[in-house]
Amino acid sequence: MTATNDGLAYVQQHLHFMRKDLTETNPTRLFGKLLIDMGYYSKAKQYYQLVLKTLPKNHDDFPSLYHGLGYTHYEQDQYTEALQYDTIAYEIRKRTLPQNHLDIARSSLNLECDYVGHGDHDRARKLPMEALHIREQSYSGNEHANIAIVLAVIGDSYTRSCDYRNAMSYLTRALNMFKRVSPVDHADIAGTLMKFGYFFEKKHIYHRAIEYYYKGHQMEAKIMIPEHPPLQKYFESIIKLYQKMNYIDEAVQFCNNKLSSQQELLGEYHPNIARI
Secondary structure, three states, rough: OOOOOOHHHHHHHHHHHHHHHHHHHHHHHHHHHHHHHHOOOOHHHHHHHHHHHOOOOOOOOOHHHHHHHHHHHOOOHHHHHHHHHHHHHHHHHHOOOOOHHHHHHHHHHHHHHHHHHHHOHHHHHHHHHHHHHHHHHHHHHHHHHHHHHHHHHHHHHHHHHOOOOHHHHHHHHHHHHHHHHHHOOOOOHHHHHHHHHHHHHOOOHHHHHHHHHHHHHHHHHHHHHOOOOHHHHHHHHHHHHHHHHOOOOHHHHHHHHHHHHHHHHHOOOOOOOOOO
16 A cells, blocks of 8 residues: 555554454453464463453453453354353353443353354344344444444344345345444455355355355455454355355365465465465
C-alpha cells in the first residue's frame, strides 16, 4: 500500500477497530490469546493455569481465564475440555453479574461454539439468542460489530438446522451491519462470507458456495499473517468442496496457487508449506 492519504486513513481505521477490540478484551487474557493465535497451545494453557493459581480466590478475572483455557482446547478441536472450562466461566458470571451484563453474552457465545463442536445443536441454539438480547439492550442504536457477530452465529445455527429462510435473514443482517461498522476488509466480514459459503453448500448450490468461500479466503489472506489458523480452515473448505464437486483439476490448481504464494511469503522450507 502506498503512503497516500487514503492509505493512511485505511490503516487508521483498522487501528481504531483493533484498539476497540482490545479495550473489550480482558487484559489478563490477551497474552494467552496471542499465544493461541500463533498456534502455541501448550504455552497458552500453561499461562492460563499459572495465572489462575497466582490470583486470589474468586478474583474477577477467573471467568476470562477459564474461557481462555476453553478457547485453547476449542482451537484444537477438544470440545469436551472446552465445554468444561467455558461452563465454569458461564456459571460464575451468571451467579455474580447482572443478568444483562455483556460478559454473560460473551460466555453464551463461547458455550454455543462448544455445543456445536460437540454436536449438541439443541442446546447450542438457545445460547446466541440470549447473547443477542443482551447486546441489543447494551448498544445504542443496535448498530455494533458485537451485535453483528451474534446475528452471524444465529444465521449459521439456522443453516445447520436447514432453516434456510431464517439463516439467510440473519446472515444478511450480519453482513450488512459488519459492512456499516467495520473496515472494508475485516476478519468478521471474512468469517460471515464463509458462513454464506456453508449456507449455499448445505443447499447444494455449489457454485455460489465456492464464490463465497473464495471471497472469505481472499479477504482473510489480505489482513492476516499466513500462519493464522482460520486461513488454513478456509483453504480446507474450498478444497473439500472442490472434491465434493469432483473438480479435481480446480482443486489442484488452487493448491498450486496457494503453494506458490506461501513459498514466496514464507520461504520454501517453512512448516506451513508441508500442510498444503
